[in-house]
Ligand code: AMP
């Protein structure tokens with residue numbers, strides 16, 4: 001059964017397969033901007049892409065997938081952060097890259113085959129910009145910046161279906177950015193000493209010193225590592241416009257060929273109905289949740305519990321349920337015979353659900369249907385294949401549960417009673433007392449549990 005996935009360009013479900021004769025599936029996933037911690041919203045996107053990567057490897061073979069995920073280590077946000085902190089760009093991006101890597105590992109995400117940084121590919125970006133200028137798709141502005149001329153590319157708007165009217169491509173009044181049309185976008189941003197500090201590189205021919213625009217970074221890294229045409233390009237839904245629309249324009253005008261055969265955008269993680277985002281400040285990091293006593297595997301499970309193309313509201317309650325699901329899976333695995341039986345098909349419904357537009361909730365449903373009927377003739381080999389696709393690490397022994405001392409349980413009982421009688425001030429005060437003693441109390445509808453806070 002082939003892998004079928006929704007394609008944002010044609011808005012249809014299409015089969016994923018390598019287009020080139022070498023049989024290598026070329027997959028580019030836009031990576032994080034490393035100026036702050038990645039939050040679990042960002043990780044919803046990266047975990048979904050990790051399942052996709054795993055599925056592709058199961059289908060085409062481990063050596064037959066090339067997965068590239070970049071690090072955006074120079075753009076407006078990273079430079080803004082160096083200004084705020086008065087520290088060098090490389091110091092800031094290294095700090096957040098290291099944390100990103102640690103969180104990816106804790107969430108059991110496979111390493112991409114290449115993880116290019118934007119600053120490592122400046123020459124490639126500059127040469128793409130030069131080609132675009134030579135071909136008449138880009139122009140130099142008075143301040144030394146270079147812009148992409150949107151009206152030079154007929155296909156513009158094809159991904160986002162943005163109307164020409166909305167784009168204002170006919171508006172040729174120069175704006176304060178020195179561009180000819182408000183819809184044109186920067187390929188190269190001229191150096192501004194007050195804002196850019198020491199972040200600058202020699203520019204494309206005829207342009208001044210400066211730094212690349214964000215969109216050209218991905219076009220250049222994808223071309224350098226995967227070639228002119230790739231099989232799949234992905235990111236969160238907010239990247240569809242303008243980032244991916246602009247990538248298509250740049251790459252196709254520069255290379256003269258299709259950029260990506262397939263586009264996939266996963267939906268956002270919400271908090272109380274609003275997108276989780278750094279700018280809104282309504283976010284949790286993995287570290288925040290681990291400090292509350294949740295395991296990274298429960299976080300991964302919760303992030304996959306909703307259909308990736310539907311928004312998912314995040315709650316601590318969902319983590320609670322996820323924690324118990326992980327517990328069940330780990331206990332179930334321990335009951336399975338380690339040797340392979342003939343029953344390789346038992347867990348195939350799990351893989352089949354993923355093959356059908358990455359339907360992770362259906363995959364979990366199929367998995368628990370089998371687990372709940374105690375597996376029948378299942379064995380560990382077939383179970384592990386399904387679990388590999390989901391990327392859940394449930395192979396170890398059950399982590400020891402720490403029992404709360406009597407004094408802590410007494411406090412928790414008092415707090416529970418206060419909450420039931422809607423004395424929220426008292427409940428909050430007791431929660432603080434518990435935290436000071438090193439315990440976190442997790443509320444559910446029907447009760448609570450106590451978890452030791454990580455030191
Ligand atoms: P950034 O680090 O801001 O460049 O974002 C990295 C990735 O996370 C991108 O693919 C975004 O589309 C994605 N993303 C941002 N916010 C969320 C969210 N609330 N839920 C899911 N994905 C998100």
Ligand code: ZN
Nearest residue numbers: 030031218243
């Ligand atoms: Zn990108």
